[in-house]
Amino acid sequence: MNENPYSTAVLAWYEANARDLPWRRPEATPWEILISEIMLQQTPVVRVLPAWEAWVERWPRPADLAAEPAGEAVRMWNRLGYPRRALNLHACARAIVERHDGRVPDSHSDLLALPGVGPYTAAAVASFAFGQRHAILDTNVRRVLARAETGIEYPPKTQTKAEVRLAESLLPDAPAVAARWGVAVMELGALVCTARSPKCADCPILDRCSWVLAGRPPHDGPPRRGQTYAGTDRQVRGRLLAVLREAPGPVAKEALDAVWDKSVQRERALDALVADGLVDPLEDGTYALPG
DNA sequence: GAGGCGTGGAC
DNA sequence: TGTCCAAGCCT
Known part of the structure; x- marks a missing residue:
């Protein structure tokens, strides 16, 4: 068996609707x-x-x-x-x-x-890049399979073995077809089967989608919490690194101190950047991007 | 395995 | 306006 129940429809949809992204061109x-x-x-x-x-x-x-x-x-x-x-x-x-x-x-x-x-x-x-046969399971594919196959609005928060097995079971046999299938399902998730407000009217597998056939039941379970950002170490790290990126050379400590007034958090963030190898503390007390 | 890790656009 | 989300990986 060389195809799953969706492959013909999804591949045809991809041929007609794929974005022209430079890393997808044959010469990439x-x-x-x-x-x-x-x-x-x-x-x-x-x-x-x-x-x-x-x-x-x-x-x-x-x-x-x-x-x-x-x-x-x-x-x-x-x-x-x-x-x-x-x-x-x-x-x-x-x-x-x-x-x-x-x-x-x-x-x-x-x-x-x-x-x-x-x-x-x-x-x-x-x-x-090499036309091999591998299951592609990113956030787009997980969402498409959750809806089309499992009949739920969103996949679990963390990837399960069942999802991997499902993705592998749907993989066409021929490597070239499998590669096309992988990028096509991703594109379907990115353009049509989106997280919010999916464009089901444009979907090539609408009539076979378990979630639609079940009446599009809403997500059941704990709310999918989004990560807060304001006030976190991540924001401080971002500001510190922005100073270093925009400077032509090493930066004085005072310039870094100016980006955040809570010194404990600021020092923790700077130490973490150094530990991650994103920032070099120099002998003279200045800081630079890694050499 | 849950949490940390940037940034900005959409609604 | 704040919340959610975007082709994950690492510890």
Whole structure:
């Protein structure tokens, strides 16, 4: 059996409705695709687009980024958020140069061993860059499968083995078809089967969706709490790092002290940034992006 | 396995 | 306006 009950409809929908994203074009390299996948972790496409363009122009190959200090990656990360990903991508570049002769590895296990590359990203790069057959299970796919197959509005908060089994059971046999299927279901979740106000009228599998057939029952269970941000260490970290990114060189401690008036929290955040390798404390008491 | 980790747009 | 959400990973 080469297809699941949805594959024909979803693949046809994708052909007609897929966005023209640069990392999906045939000429996109595995390195460019890896950069896109790391940038897209928890970050909307519209914010990734300009950053991705800047990165692939400046560092077209892993060796180009590996030759630079990590701080340049952090600076180029700009305000994408979760700047540890910039560090991860830089460490990926160096690992790829050292362990894989400068080329992004094509095996799932080699990809998984790269810093900041987890099960989703390894499967995505193996599938999208190398045409391999892997189950793609990101937040979009989890939501589509929760609705279409399980008949619930939202998937569980943390990914379950049952979800992995389900995604694997739906994977078409032919690798090229499986790769197309993976990106197509993601796109369906991103454009139609959205978290809020899904556009069911535009859905190619509306007549087979368990959630719709059940009358679209609302989410049942504890509220899915969103993370607060204002006043947290994360906000302080963001402000501290912004000062360092925007400065041409090392920054005096006083400039960092100015971003937050609660000194205990500010020092804790700065220490954490240093511990994470995002900030270098220099001998003279100033601070800089990592060298 | 629950919580930490940025940022900004949409409603 | 505040809440929710966005192609997760790591500890």
